[in-house]
Amino acid sequence: MTRPPIPTHSPSDGLHIPASPGEMFRVFSGLALQGFGGVLPVTQRVLVERRRWLSQQDFVEMLALAQVLPGPNVVNLSLMIGDRFFGWRGALASITGMLAAPMVVVLLLAALAGLWREQPMVAGALHGMGVVAAGLIASTAIKLGATLRQTPLGLPLALAIALVAGVTIGVLRWPLIGVVLVLGSIACALAWWRVAP
């Protein structure tokens, strides 16, 4: 696998380079623990605005790719940023930083919740949290939907693709793999034809 050279910032662009994978691990741990209900805003604030490891433009371009690749967007983004500075060692440092400390917290919560799961009030509370989770995900879909305004597919076609994906997977419960392969190929082919060469 060809690895592009590590970017060297010139002093004039005001950007810094993290000192070591260890420093990346610490910074990612810290920002992950601040990320209640979504780590992305904290990540942008810390890495771009406070640490100045990336320009706004770098961040936006990496996020676009992180979102279209399979896998958790924030984990993909962490990996890309880590790899950019220290290759696979940086990628490992940033991913484990992003996941390790919050995982301890969430598993502790899960273990405690499990103790009282048989209680009707706790069961009811967890049930209610599930309904809110549905609302949180719906709001994320709506926020990301704003990016469709600039789609080369045109808004009506893009919405039609989203609708077909939502109904076939959510309501009809068709297998995900088939829908992604067939509908995804059609969508990418249509986009290929619409984007300028």
Next chain:
Amino acid sequence: MSAWADWFDLHRLLLGPLGLSQADWWAMFLRFLSLSLLSVGGAITTAGEMQRFVVGQRGWLSDAEFTASIALAQAAPGPNVLFVAVIGWNIGGAAGVLATMAGTLLPSSLLTLHATRFVRLNRNSRGLRAFNAGMTPLTLGLLAATSWVLVQPAVDAAPLTSAILVAATVLFMLRTQRSPLWAVAVGALAGALGWLG
């Protein structure tokens, strides 16, 4: 106090409460592995498929436990992909976390590592822009489907209250900058008071 005895049961902490066979462990790891490359838009987009496997086919978790795992991870700090760790924990303790998290992250992370290096070398090609434009609407449709799947158990029991709670959550997320934790707390309270059936 038997609940506290459960807590300190080392065997249960390492391998979970269900007493899974070796074939079960492999089936769990391989199923999450196979979903990894389909999780365009985040692991949450394959939550419906995970639910079909661990609740529908295997009966390892109840519907309510599954959705509560997602809600718990969203309420806690850190990336939302940690809901996969909570599901793994509830099924198989520490080994369950390893099986579900390694399965979910390994394929997508290896792909992302290759892709980020490829893109750093070939940005702005027509193919990359077409892929981006084609996959975005599909991603949004999958998020909508996940939201639909999560709200199903509550819709059957209390359709009106569930609809109001989902709508209020969406409005809260779009109109305010406050932490989603508030919405999760309201959902927990509504559920504990028995308003969701």
